[in-house]
Amino acid sequence: MYGLVAAAGRSARMGVPKALLAFDPRTSFVRHIVQSYRQAGLDDVLVTVSPDATGARVRAHLLPDHVTVLDNAHMGQGLMGSLCTAVTHRAGPLLFCPVDAPFVDVKACQWLVHAARQGAASAQLLTGAGLGHPAMLSGPVAARAPDAMARGCTPRDLFDDQTVLVEWPDPACAQNVNAPADYIARFGRAPVVAGP
Numbered sequence: 001m002y003g004l005v006a007a008a009g010r011s012a013r014m015g016v017p018k019a020l021l022a023f024d025p026r027t028s029f030v031r032h033i034v035q036s037y038r039q040a041g042l043d044d045v046l047v048t049v050s051p052d053a054t055g056a057r058v059r060a061h062l063l064p065d066h067v068t069v070l071d072n073a074h075m076g077q078g079l080m081g082s083l084c085t086a087v088t089h090r091a092g093p094l095l096f097c098p099v100d101a102p103f104v105d106v107k108a109c110q111w112l113v114h115a116a117r118q119g120a121a122s123a124q125l126l127t128g129a130g131l132g133h134p135a136m137l138s139g140p141v142a143a144r145a146p147d148a149m150a151r152g153c154t155p156r157d158l159f160d161d162q163t164v165l166v167e168w169p170d171p172a173c174a175q176n177v178n179a180p181a182d183y184i185a186r187f188g189r190a191p192v193v194a195g196p
Helices: 029-039 053-061 077-088 104-117 145-150 180-187
Strands: 002-007 022-024 045-049 067-070 095-100 124-128 130-137 164-167
Touching: 002 029, 002 077, 022 029, 022 045, 029 045, 029 053, 029 104, 045 053, 045 077, 053 067, 067 077, 077 095, 077 145, 104 124, 104 130, 104 164
Parallel strands: 002 045, 002 095, 045 067, 124 164
Antiparallel strands: 095 130, 124 130
16 A cells, blocks of 8 residues: 655646645645655655656655655646556555645544555545545555546546545545645745745
């Protein structure tokens, strides 16, 4: 089982790469998610980035973290493009999270890993604020992503009525940080890039 952080967006609304935004003074969004995955027992972590200067910045930022960084082979396809890039690189069950949903909880990751080990085909966090991240796909379900993308589907279409919904008390896992106003609302300050 592995973790995927989808960090291949262009971050046009934010003005700086979302992956590099400060989650706390010393930790970027992308590092926080990587660390949460690792603390939950996932040693193998993939990060998808854009194949441009923004992706190069994120790649350089992650050098000390010993993660596999992949250029997103399906730019313009959003999260589904990152999923397809990951599953063509590595088969098997995975947790996935877009980098702009940084409020990843280690215990939530552990619950999702447990669901995978119990044979669930897919699992998502359910909060009072809606569905949260990360989400889990079994190997066979994840392997369907390229065909689903070819049909114009989104990652949500990979989940069905057999999806295990893990009720989660913290609604933060359902919050995205897409624009400067979102960052200010959630962190109480203007967007800032994390230190090295």
